[in-house]
Amino acid sequence: MSRVNWNFENTYFNLPESFKEDINPVPVKNPDLVVFNEGLASELNLNFSNIDKFELSKIFSGNLLPEGSNSIAQAYAGHQFGHFTMLGDGRAVLIGEHTTKSNEKYDIQFKGSGKTAFSRNGDGRAALGPMLREYIISEAMNGLKIPTTRSLAVVKTGEKIQRETALQGAILTRVASSHIRVGTFQYIAARQKENELKILLDYTIERHYPEIKNSNNQALDLLNLLIDRQSNLVVNWMRVGFIHGVMNTDNMTISGETIDYGPCAFMDSYDPKTVFSSIDQMGRYAYCNQPVITKWNLARFAECLVPLIDKDQDKAIKIATEKINSFEKKYEEKWMNMMRDKLGLFGLEDKDKFLILDLLTWMHEKKADYTNTFCHLMDLTPKKDTLFDDNDFMNWKKRWKERLSKNNNSPNKYLELMKNNNPLVIPRNHKVEEALESAEKNDFKPLNQLVEILKDPYSQKDNIFNYQIPSNSVEKYQTFCGT
């Protein structure tokens, strides 16, 4: 029995049979803990101080389960690149919901834990590289103050898994405020049992949105709240140049946390069409398409809720459509405000949009680094770049300075606003690759250093220079799905 002070409940386990499969993680041969997130453990009020690495390895591989554990694989569906599929946790198991001292509830899930009823043709396993990648990027997102699932540990399984070549197997412990996805609603809605849909709705509201518990149209209110959460999330992604890469509806949470770090990556030089994922040939999930896809996914969510919005189907569809169509306006407003923050602008001025778009156009034309351009504007540039001596840029800067002087602004005020919104470091692609390559050879120092730097990406520090410069490689960076 594991001696971790989990404070487990299994509320999802208690939902109807159709929502999940009751299953334990499949034990692994030779578990070896390679990364452990002490900061997160303490945020969760978990105490591992009396437990040695040998036992921790057993715990975070699922070989040693907590007493009375009721682990499950969750059922869900999803539109993958636009096509509807019945899915589910094909390689993950939820071992329980841990409640912290401040009464916050988190799913504790093992990813890469073996086959389940939802594995289809997969082996239920995960490779070390992609699990470490998820660890790095999800923790980076948390440092960037963007809602995300977290990563508590990575264990090597001591087993080889077969992909294009034989790879080291690994299990990631993922922590999430829940794993309920748009795809979870799609799965239940596809079964066409209204009572089950109502159960999922009630569960979701209880868990994430208790403020609408007593409202007279909970389904509609939930739709509204999700439109709000997801538009905030995608605006945050746009702010830091994050490209998720696989925004299928099964990878969109109802909590509004970023989930499923597969082929994601951060943009270096500004190009709205940037795509990193090797499988996204059409650019469906390109940087500039992320808000469009967010709306598309929200429309799929709205479809699930139709029977609960109004008994009169036509009326329900009309109401839901109106809500979905409000997305663009909401998004645009949030995006404008986000860009104003990045530029240190207070208040709203008529010409703000031109000012913002003209900068982006210049960045695109000159292939300027997205992150470092804002560093330059804050006078925190990692190194002098002659790119900014350009006349067009100087003229733009003059307009920006004029705009800055409006609405009681002052250098102190605008710099503070800018510093809170413009990261100095992001997980640069070559730095992530370097960390993963070393880790593959059992050297975890570069990875730990990278994760440490990314914890506090908004502060100027002496040791960040090496992490700020984009790769000078001319080769196009490509990512692969996290399998």
Ligand code: AMP
């Ligand atoms: P993802 O692309 O990670 O969002 O996964 C999409 C679906 O494929 C989910 O249902 C996963 O559980 C499933 N899946 C991915 N990799 C595997 C695997 N190695 N074995 C079984 N199922 C998998």
Ligand code: MG
């Ligand atoms: Mg997924």
